[in-house]
Amino acid sequence: MTTIKDVAERAGVAPSTVSYVLSGSRKISEDTRRAVQAAIDELGYHPRASARTLRSARTRVLALAAPRVPGAYRAIDGRFAIDVTDAARGHGYDVLLMTDSDGVGGLRRVACSGLADAAVLMAVEDRDPRVEVLGELGFPAALLGRDDHAQLPWTDLDWDAAVALAVRETAAAGHRRILFLSSAEHEVAARRGYALHGLDGARRATAETGAEVRVVPSHRDPDVLARRLREALTARPAPTALVVQHLILLPRLLDAVATAGLRVPDDLTVVLVGSLPDELGIRHLPRIDLPVAEMSTAVARLAIDAIDPGSDARPPSGPPHHLIQPRMAGPAIAPPSLG
């Protein structure tokens, strides 16, 4: 294992000089820096992260707390894990992935043992115990998902605007009877931000467009969802468009549509809200993608900015946030069929 001392010896300088060359925090003569750089290259020297961390009390690591619902899986969680990792690297940070299968223990352990400088929390709930713990430890954090209650920075898609946009565009394509499959009932009951704001957006767009928008709450049980959807689709007069926010059950949903004897988009136009970007299987549907990349960059940024409270006092307006405006993607929304 080659250390800073080896490099110093080879370059004929003191260890501290090597350190200064590396950090750039002191003026070094051109000759010296070249000699040091040469020694570094020849020896293939890499600084030991643990030594730096011990000295500086900075890990340059973010802890990312992903949810882990037993028996269910949300593709979005894994996607964020990967994208946040990418985003953090862009800021010079690595990501330590944690699941909450451990309850709040994992986060506490990571914070207390100095494994990370800040945390990013996914899928934050109303009175999330993870938020409590981090607050009590004074550990910096940022949230992936809007939360106006917790005193923490957050980023999110503007779900209100997103659903409103989807409904508005659908109406603009000529649809007068629109079905909105909202978040599942348990999500609304848990007062999830996306669920509530999505419903608000549907209401707002309904008023604005004058279209008849029927809201059908989704359900975590695929069979219940299929039943509800079928009833709503076969009601007379039948809706000509389906705007979907609850996407976890998408294959089952498409199955229910097909079972109802409807072709997409000939008999029924389907518009997705909050889909995963770059999912090739849904490229054929008009949609509003969840801005995963932008959210990931933002949340990494917010978490890192929360690390050093020294720069200036907390501005009086509370923790910062980053609300992202929706954009339509995919093919144009098909007009209703003339039948």
Place this chain on the structure above:
Amino acid sequence: MTTIKDVAERAGVAPSTVSYVLSGSRKISEDTRRAVQAAIDELGYHPRASARTLRSARTRVLALAAPRVPGAYRAIDGRFAIDVTDAARGHGYDVLLMTDSDGVGGLRRVACSGLADAAVLMAVEDRDPRVEVLGELGFPAALLGRDDHAQLPWTDLDWDAAVALAVRETAAAGHRRILFLSSAEHEVAARRGYALHGLDGARRATAETGAEVRVVPSHRDPDVLARRLREALTARPAPTALVVQHLILLPRLLDAVATAGLRVPDDLTVVLVGSLPDELGIRHLPRIDLPVAEMSTAVARLAIDAIDPGSDARPPSGPPHHLIQPRMAGPAIAPPSLG
């Protein structure tokens, strides 16, 4: 920040005694250990990971290298990230997530700077540069996905057995004309293990069952897939069952089936091979789930076991591996309709 010294002072012992109480690597009198434990609890002491690592040259962290294909997203990658993290915790390890957006640089950095003790590689390719680098650095690693070429431990689903099982069970349900949608052409061309072994399994089962199994290679372009599928489904005599290994485009695939005027499972039985477990949207389809949990546990285990080459010499039989047998899940496979 409370250190081992603070604890020692409060308990009236030497710092090393506290360390020994913590590690259990020395006999301690019951009185002393109680005093120390009390001091630890009262002060809320947690050992600093960086100090331990600096001392012991062990991080108790695994690096997990996830692929990052620009413009495409595979839900499976995020899922493994989360499950491997859980599995690693079960062995007392944390997981540092890396993407290969950086090429091979991230892995090299993590290995050289001592941020992790071993690596887990996902989606390994034929002559994967990450494997080369780790070999050259002598960094311990294990692979998520079969690879008989690289001299590294791996785990995988037995894809040959899985496809064979799916076809066999489909035939046993009475189907005589079966369509097998294999991996995409570029996956076969890249000699991906799952792609090749899946094809082998289809061939084997065809011979065994005597059913007419038509293999249609999938394609990364959803439009090409849809076209191929449509042609194959409308050929006469029409197949009555569809076994699918290429699942990334599933929504589009179901759309193509519906567009062909076919109902599932009345007109066409659909069987999935390698689906994500706990995906609620596909619960209604017979399938063979990818054993994500078992693979994750196994690969964490293999990586950790590769860390300490001291225990005994490499057994002559090459690196260990863990091949998992497939199991059917979901509803029974529907027999062909009498029409």
Place this chain on the structure above:
DNA sequence: CTGTTAGCGCTTTCAA
């Protein structure tokens, strides 16, 4: 059974 002490690799003050 317990204490003393050296040192892991690095950064940074203090001194030149």
Place this chain on the structure above:
DNA sequence: TTGAAAGCGCTAACAG
């Protein structure tokens, strides 16, 4: 413009 040296928190060899 550079060097010497202390010390971050912990473990383990050595010494009682």
